[in-house]
Amino acid sequence: xxxxxxxxxxxxxSPGERATLSCRASQSVSSNLAWYQxxxxxxxxxxxxxxxxxxxxxxxxxxxxxxxxxxxxxxxxLQSEDFAVYYCQQYNNWPPYTFGQGTKLDIK
Amino acid sequence: QVQLVQSGAExxxxxxxxxxxxxxxxxTFTTYGITWVRQAPGQGLEWMGWISDYxxxxxxxxxxxxxxxMTTDTSTSTAYMELRSLRSDDTAMYYCxxxxxxxxxWNYWGQGTLVTVSS
Numbered sequence: 192x193x194x195x196x197x198x199x200x201x202x203x204x205s206p207g208e209r210a211t212l213s214c215r216a217s218q219s220v221s222s223n224l225a226w227y228q229x230x231x232x233x234x235x236x237x238x239x240x241x242x243x244x245x246x247x248x249x250x251x252x253x254x255x256x257x258x259x260x261x262x263x264x265x266x267x268x269l270q271s272e273d274f275a276v277y278y279c280q281q282y283n284n285w286p287p288y289t290f291g292q293g294t295k296l297d298i299k
Numbered sequence: 300q301v302q303l304v305q306s307g308a309e310x311x312x313x314x315x316x317x318x319x320x321x322x323x324x325x326x327t328f329t330t331y332g333i334t335w336v337r338q339a340p341g342q343g344l345e346w347m348g349w350i351s352d353y354x355x356x357x358x359x360x361x362x363x364x365x366x367x368x369m370t371t372d373t374s375t376s377t378a379y380m381e382l383r384s385l386r387s388d389d390t391a392m393y394y395c396x397x398x399x400x401x402x403x404x405w406n407y408w409g410q411g412t413l414v415t416v417s418s
Contacts, residue, residue: 225404234394234408246406278344282403287360290344
């Protein structure tokens with residue numbers, strides 16, 4: 192099973208600033224990585240797939256990069272609605288598909 | 300538009316079983332698979348398994364092998380996830396989800412079903 196590790200666990204950033212979230216895989220997942228955003232009381236929302244492709248309707252301030260074992264989600268100029276928990280998910284090897292433990296992005 | 304509507308919250312005793320439903324609408328049901336993901340309170344996401352709504356093929360996470368059964372009813376466009384021998388650590392929100400195509404990442408999610416296991 193591929194283990195996904197996200198860092199940091201919590202990231203405090205001021206609105207308007209940029210946030211950089213990291214995700215590391217225990218073995219190469221190529222570019223088979225997705226990112227999700229989850230707000231309290233809501234289901235996850237797909238942000239990114241194939242490491243760097245934005246899902247439909249996702250604003251351009253969200254960008255993804257990386258391949259192999261190291262991945263980054265960058266959110267430029269944070270808006271109030273961006274404060275949430277973010278999860279990465281690998282889909283290179285299954286079963287199972289695996290998620291990181293999440294990074295909570297909160298307001299500084 | 301694509302919608303996945305799940306059944307309501309459940310409270311079960313340890314050792315019991317629960318069956319959660321996920322009714323799909325807005326697309327041809329036998330085109331895409333349904334995935335089940337759960338989330339314990341305050342915890343992260345855990346992939347449980349997948350079922351093809353075309354032919355009923357399933358793949359389960361090892362953690363749930365022998366305790367979970369996923370099925371579909373194409374006549375009602377509904378997917379089901381049954382979990383048996385419930386334990387307190389099965390207390391979680393259970394989500395069904397679907398991709399836009401036949402992809403292993405998920406654009407559409409149900410609203411979640413809270414299953415509480417308590418004596």
